[in-house]
Amino acid sequence: MSCAGLVPVMALAERAGMSELVGEKVKITNASIPSTGANPAGKVAVIVAGMAAGADSIDDLDVIRPGGMGHLFAGVYAPSTLGSFLRAFTHGHVQQLMAVLRAVLVNLAARTPVLRGADQLTFVDIDSLLRRVYGHAKGGARFGPAKVGGYQLLLRGLSPLVARISTPLSAPVIAAMRLRGGNAGSARGAASLLAQALATAKAAGAAGMILVRADSAYYAGAVVSAARRAGAYFSLTVSMNAAIQTAIAGIAEQGWTAVRYPGAVIDPDTGELISEAEVAETVYTAFAGTRHEVTARLVVRRVADKNNTDALFPVWRYHAFFTNTALSTVDADLTHRQHAIIETTFADLIDGPLAHLPSGIFNANAAWTICAAITHNLLRAAGSLASRFHAKARGATLRRHLVCVPARLARPQGRPILHLPQHWPWADTWHGLHLSVTGPPPAA
Numbered sequence: 001m002s003c004a005g006l007v008p009v010m011a012l013a014e015r016a017g018m019s020e021l022v023g024e025k026v027k028i029t030n031a032s033i034p035s036t037g038a039n040p041a042g043k044v045a046v047i048v049a050g051m052a053a054g055a056d057s058i059d060d061l062d063v064i065r066p067g068g069m070g071h072l073f074a075g076v077y078a079p080s081t082l083g084s085f086l087r088a089f090t091h092g093h094v095q096q097l098m099a100v101l102r103a104v105l106v107n108l109a110a111r112t113p114v115l116r117g118a119d120q121l122t123f124v125d126i127d128s129l130l131r132r133v134y135g136h137a138k139g140g141a142r143f144g145p146a147k148v149g150g151y152q153l154l155l156r157g158l159s160p161l162v163a164r165i166s167t168p169l170s171a172p173v174i175a176a177m178r179l180r181g182g183n184a185g186s187a188r189g190a191a192s193l194l195a196q197a198l199a200t201a202k203a204a205g206a207a208g209m210i211l212v213r214a215d216s217a218y219y220a221g222a223v224v225s226a227a228r229r230a231g232a233y234f235s236l237t238v239s240m241n242a243a244i245q246t247a248i249a250g251i252a253e254q255g256w257t258a259v260r261y262p263g264a265v266i267d268p269d270t271g272e273l274i275s276e277a278e279v280a281e282t283v284y285t286a287f288a289g290t291r292h293e294v295t296a297r298l299v300v301r302r303v304a305d306k307n308n309t310d311a312l313f314p315v316w317r318y319h320a321f322f323t324n325t326a327l328s329t330v331d332a333d334l335t336h337r338q339h340a341i342i343e344t345t346f347a348d349l350i351d352g353p354l355a356h357l358p359s360g361i362f363n364a365n366a367a368w369t370i371c372a373a374i375t376h377n378l379l380r381a382a383g384s385l386a387s388r389f390h391a392k393a394r395g396a397t398l399r400r401h402l403v404c405v406p407a408r409l410a411r412p413q414g415r416p417i418l419h420l421p422q423h424w425p426w427a428d429t430w431h432g433l434h435l436s437v438t439g440p441p442p443a444a
Contacts, residue, residue, distance in 0.1 A: 003053040003064060007072060009382050010049055016107040016381075018100070018374070019045055025103075026096045031088040042075050043085045044097070044371060049073070051375040056355035058083040086364040094366045098176065101370050102200045105173060105377050109204035114381040117169035122206035124165050124175070124197055124232065125342040126214045126223075128186050131350075131357055132157040139362030142183035157182040158357055160369050161189060163197035164345050165206070172345050173380050174373040175200040179357075179366040186217035191226040198230040211235060211325065213339035219322065221292025228294070235323040235336045238286075238298070247284050248300050248318055255280040256302070259330045277303045279333045286322055296324040299332050348376060 013019075019041040026044070028037025050061035061079045070076060077085075089097075109115045115122070130146040132155045143154045159180045166172035175197035178189055194212065201210060210232040214223065216239045227234040238244055256278040284298035302316040321336050353372035357365040 003069065004072075006049055006053060006064065009052055009378060010045065010073070012108075012112070012382055012385070013045065013048065013104075013378055015111060016104050016378075018048070018104050018378075021100045021103050022097075025099050026093060028085075028088050028093055030090070033084070036084045036088045039075075040085070043077055043082055044100075044374075046073075046075075046077050047082055047086075047368075047371045048375050048378065051353040051372060052379060054352070056353055057358040058086070059358075083359070083364075086359060086367050087361050089361075089363040089367040091363060091366075094179075094363055094370065097367055097370045098178075098196075101177070101374050101377075102175065102196065102203075104374055105175060105200060106203045108173075108377060108381040112381040112384050113170070114173060114377070114384045115165065115167055115170050115204055115206070116384070117167035118165075118201070118204065118206045118208070120167070120208040122165055122167055122201055122208065122210045123338075124163060124194070124201055124210060124212045125172070125339050126161070126163045126190055126194055126197070126212070126218060127339075127342045127346075128159050128161045128180075128184075128217075129346050129350075130155060130157045130159050130182060131354055133182075133357055135360075137360050138357075139360060139365070140179070140181040142181045144182040144184070155182075158362075158365060159184050160349075160354070161186075161193055162342070162345065162349075162373075163193050164342060165197065165201045165204070166341065170384065171380055172341060173377045174345065175204075177369055177373045179362070179369045181362075187220050187223065190214075190218050190220070191222035194223060194226045195230065198227070198232055202230075209233065211335070213336060215339065219286075221287040221290055224286070224294055224322075225292045233323070233325045235321055235325060235332070235339075237319070237321045237336075240318070240320070244284075244298070244320055247282050247298055248320065251280045251282050251300065257329060259301075259333060277301050279329050281329050281332075284322065294324075296322060297332070298322055299329055299336070301333055345376070352376070 022044045023041040026040040028040060031037040046064065047061060049064050053063045055061045055063050058079050061082055064073060065076050065078070109118070130144050132146070133141045134156070135141070138156075138158075140158050141156050143156050144159055146153055146155045146157070148155075159182050161178045161180060161184075162174060163176040164172040165175045176193050178193055180188065198210065198212075210230070212223075212227040212232050212234045214236050216237040219236045219238050224234055224236070257280065258276065259279050260276050279299060279301050281297050281299045283295060285293065285295040287293050298320055299322075300318055300320045302318050305315040305317050321333075323332055323336065325332055325335075327335060349372060353375060354369065358368060359365050
């Protein structure tokens with residue numbers, strides 16, 4: 001048996017009410033074949049279990065069927081049945097599954113330390129990525145911008161928009177996720193997705209300060225207003241334009257403060273690692289003349305241009321972001337730069353279920369991405385329960401060490417007994433996770 005670690009992970013999913021929530025919220029009644037939409041709770045559970053075990057396509061969901069897996073999990077469906085189930089989804093059904101994602105995360109936060117520290121400070125980061133696909137028949141596939149090897153290219157793909165939440169003490173989890181066409185602008189639908197994510201964060205225990213962070217693609221009035229309506233702070237990178245340059249030019253030379261980063265960071269202009277810069281701030285009114293007009297702080301970071309070291313006067317390159325936090329200038333800059341942690345979430349998804357978008361039907365792929373988000377959160381919660389396992393481990397690491405555990409299933413006198421490897425270094429973690437989910441065995 002190659003995936004014995006699914007036992008406590010799926011037990012945690014049931015403890016979080018995943019099956020009950022799917023059965024309550026997802027109603028597929030318009031399928032051409034009625035049996036296709038039957039038992040959505042069982043089918044979603046199989047998809048999530050397969051993803052947790054490493055499946056990145058519909059055919060790969062067969063990973064939980066071979067060997068003794070049938071003795072551990074009843075009602076395991078064939079990949080062809082699951083493919084038909086996903087293709088029966090409409091946009092409305094995808095929204096129903098999105099509601100399940102949010103509710104499961106709230107339940108996981110109540111039962112595990114997956115969002116430890118949310119009562120003090122919570123970060124909500126929003127960003128998108130382009131997942132490249134091939135073939136003209138792939139629903140929603142369009143040419144969109146992507147960076148490959150430091151170069152901006154146009155690639156055919158689909159664009160998931162992701163809002164994730166984290167705290168200084170916990171790794172990120174996905175609060176909301178939406179699949180879009182590959183040519184979608186980065187900020188399209190960002191305000192509504194952010195509103196959903198902020199509501200989910202509060203329901204999951206974010207009772208302290210909430211900070212929304214994003215890059216310049218999301219510097220939009222609707223996004224700022226969505227954060228303010230929810231009582232959250234914002235920290236958004238701004239694009240350089242005439243108004244921003246005028247505001248920067250008005251900063252006095254003595255207003256700049258040297259800042260040294262605890263670790264070298266990548267300069268977005270040159271790709272080089274830098275560890276020193278200078279920061280300053282000024283007051284700026286954004287979106288003037290619109291209903292989203294707001295006055296807040298414009299924090300600016302400047303870095304010496306190494307291409308002009310022989311110039312008579314220093315030549316600087318400027319990077320600015322717009323924020324309404326009360327942090328010091330240096331702390332605001334350091335906190336804003338940590339938005340890049342969302343790339344680790346993208347890496348986990350790409351290294352797992354989103355290695356492919358497996359169907360030719362757009363809504364089937366949209367449902368697949370939501371299942372991937374549920375799986376990601378489930379593995380994070382499982383990792384947070386394993387006391388000897390670092391809470392910020394990558395999702396791929398969690399799959400390898402907590403789920404894909406080779407084991408043997410024996411059935412003496414018809415009673416199944418799971419035998420783990422004798423020299424497995426994660427045995428204590430697995431047993432601790434299983435006990436934290438299922439409780440101690442009954443007394444003899």
